Amino acid sequence: MIRKFDLAVVGGSFAGLACARTAALRGLKVAVIDAKKEPGARVRTTGIVVKEASDDFDLPARLMRKVRGVRLYAPDDRALDLHAPGYFFQATDTAGVLRWMADEAARAGAELMYGARFEHGLEHARGVALSSLGLHADFLVGADGARSRVAECFGLSRNKHFLTGMEIECEELKGFDPRFLHCFADSAIAPGYIAWVVPGVGVTQIGVAATKPARPDLGLFLRRLKTFCDLREIKTEERRSGLIPTGGTLSNLGTRRVMLVGDAAGMVSPVTGGGIHTALAFGRRAAQLVSEHLDGLGPHPVRALAKEAPRYRAKLLMRRALDLALPNALINALWMAAPVRSLAQRLYFHARPGDAASFEDWNETFERGEAKPSVKLHLI
Ligand SMILES: Cc1cc2nc3c(=O)[nH]c(=O)nc-3n(C[C@H](O)[C@H](O)[C@H](O)COP(=O)(O)OP(=O)(O)OC[C@H]3O[C@@H](n4cnc5c(N)ncnc54)[C@H](O)[C@@H]3O)c2cc1C
Incomplete structure (x- = not known):
C-alpha cells in the first residue's frame, strides 16, 4: 500500500x-x-x-558551551586573539542537538x-512517487x-567544489584555554583552510580540512x-570525516x-565552511514556502528560495584566494601585519569591531x- 504525504523530506x-x-x-x-x-x-x-543560530532556533543551553573568542595561530605558533565584545560561538553536543531536533x-x-x-x-504533475519506500x-x-542523491535523481545542480574535513573527538584535554576556539593556519597541514581544536561540550574536538583534492593531514x-599537550593524553572516542561544499x-x-x-x-559559506545556520534558516524557510504554495497562496x-538564498559573491572570491594556500614562510612573515588582523577579524566576526x-x-x-543572548524583537 502506498502512504500519502503532503511533504517528504530526504535527510534528517x-x-x-x-x-x-x-x-x-x-x-x-x-515524512x-x-x-x-x-x-x-x-x-x-x-x-x-x-x-544568531542558537538565538533564532532556541537550541537548548544544556547542549551547548559558549566560546568567547578565537585564538588564531601562525605556522610558527605565534597567536592572535580575536573577539567581539558581546559575541560568542556555541560549541555543541551535536548528536544531542540533532536528537532534540528530531524529537521536536x-x-x-x-x-x-x-x-x-x-x-x-x-x-x-501532482507530486513525487517514492515507490521503493512505499x-x-x-x-x-x-x-x-x-x-545529494535527490539532486542527482531529479537532474538538479550538484556541488562540485569541496573542502575535505576530518576530525577526532577525544576526552577533554587540558592545555587549551576553553574560552577560545583554537585555529591553526598551516598550509602543510590544511592547504586552503585551517586546522582546529575546539574545547567542546565535555570533549575536545581536533580537526583539519583542506581544499579537495588535497588531503588534510x-x-x-x-x-x-605536542607543544600544547602531551599527545599520550589524547584518548580518541570518535572519528569523523566529510565534505564541505565551497562553490x-x-x-x-x-x-x-x-x-x-x-x-x-x-x-555553505565558501570561506568558513559554516553551513549549520543556513541549513536551519533555509530548512525552515523551505517549509514555509512549500506550505504556502500547497495551500495555493x-x-x-x-x-x-532561489531569490532569497545567499549568493556569497565576495566569499567566493575569497575562497579562490584561500585555495592558493600561501606557503607557511609567507604566512609567518605577514602574521602580525594590521591588515591580516583586520581580515581575520572580519572572517570570524563579520563587521563586529574587535x-x-x-x-x-x-x-x-x-x-x-551579564552577557545574556540578545534577542531582537521586530514589532510592526
Ligand atoms: C568536518 C566538518 C566540520 C564542519 N564543521 C562545521 C561547524 O563547526 N559549523 C558549521 O556551521 N558547519 C560546519 N560544517 C558544515 C555543516 O556540517 C553542514 O553545513 C550541515 O551539516 C548541513 O546540514 P544539512 O542538513 O544540509 O546536511 P547534513 O548535515 O549533511 O545532513 C544530510 C542528511 O541526509 C542524509 N542522507 C544523505 N543521503 C541520503 C539518502 N540517499 N537517503 C536518505 N538520507 C540521506 C544523511 O544521513 C544526513 O543525515 C562542517 C562540515 C564538516 C564535514
Whole structure:
C-alpha cells in the first residue's frame, strides 16, 4: 500500500529536521527519510554554531558551551586573539542537538523514518512517487547533504567544489584555554583552510580540512600539537570525516515538485565552511514556502528560495584566494601585519569591531553572567 504525504523530506539533519518541524506545525503531513539508523548517529560536523543560530532556533543551553573568542595561530605558533565584545560561538553536543531536533519535529507531527535510504523517485504533475519506500508526496525537499542523491535523481545542480574535513573527538584535554576556539593556519597541514581544536561540550574536538583534492593531514597536526599537550593524553572516542561544499548556492535548486536545501543546495559559506545556520534558516524557510504554495497562496517555492538564498559573491572570491594556500614562510612573515588582523577579524566576526585590549573585560562581563543572548524583537 502506498502512504500519502503532503511533504517528504530526504535527510534528517539540520536542514531536514528544521523543515519538517515547521511544515508539520503548519499542518502538513510530513515524512522524514534518512539513511542513518537514528537521529544524531554518525555525526559528520564539528557542530559549532554562530550566536544568531542558537538565538533564532532556541537550541537548548544544556547542549551547548559558549566560546568567547578565537585564538588564531601562525605556522610558527605565534597567536592572535580575536573577539567581539558581546559575541560568542556555541560549541555543541551535536548528536544531542540533532536528537532534540528530531524529537521536536516528531512532537510537531512529522513522521520520522530513519534507516530508510532514498534511491529513486518519480516526479509527475501532482507530486513525487517514492515507490521503493512505499510513499507518495505532493512535494519533496532534498536536504540530503553535500552529495545529494535527490539532486542527482531529479537532474538538479550538484556541488562540485569541496573542502575535505576530518576530525577526532577525544576526552577533554587540558592545555587549551576553553574560552577560545583554537585555529591553526598551516598550509602543510590544511592547504586552503585551517586546522582546529575546539574545547567542546565535555570533549575536545581536533580537526583539519583542506581544499579537495588535497588531503588534510591530521597526523601531522597531532604532531604539531605536542607543544600544547602531551599527545599520550589524547584518548580518541570518535572519528569523523566529510565534505564541505565551497562553490556557493547552486543555480538549479528544483523542479515543479522537488527542491534542494542546506548543503544539498550549496548553502555553505565558501570561506568558513559554516553551513549549520543556513541549513536551519533555509530548512525552515523551505517549509514555509512549500506550505504556502500547497495551500495555493504563495509563489513557487523554488523561485522564491532561489531569490532569497545567499549568493556569497565576495566569499567566493575569497575562497579562490584561500585555495592558493600561501606557503607557511609567507604566512609567518605577514602574521602580525594590521591588515591580516583586520581580515581575520572580519572572517570570524563579520563587521563586529574587535578591541585588542578588551578581551579580559569582555570575559569578565561574561563570567559575571551579564552577557545574556540578545534577542531582537521586530514589532510592526
Ligand atoms: C568536518 C566538518 C566540520 C564542519 N564543521 C562545521 C561547524 O563547526 N559549523 C558549521 O556551521 N558547519 C560546519 N560544517 C558544515 C555543516 O556540517 C553542514 O553545513 C550541515 O551539516 C548541513 O546540514 P544539512 O542538513 O544540509 O546536511 P547534513 O548535515 O549533511 O545532513 C544530510 C542528511 O541526509 C542524509 N542522507 C544523505 N543521503 C541520503 C539518502 N540517499 N537517503 C536518505 N538520507 C540521506 C544523511 O544521513 C544526513 O543525515 C562542517 C562540515 C564538516 C564535514
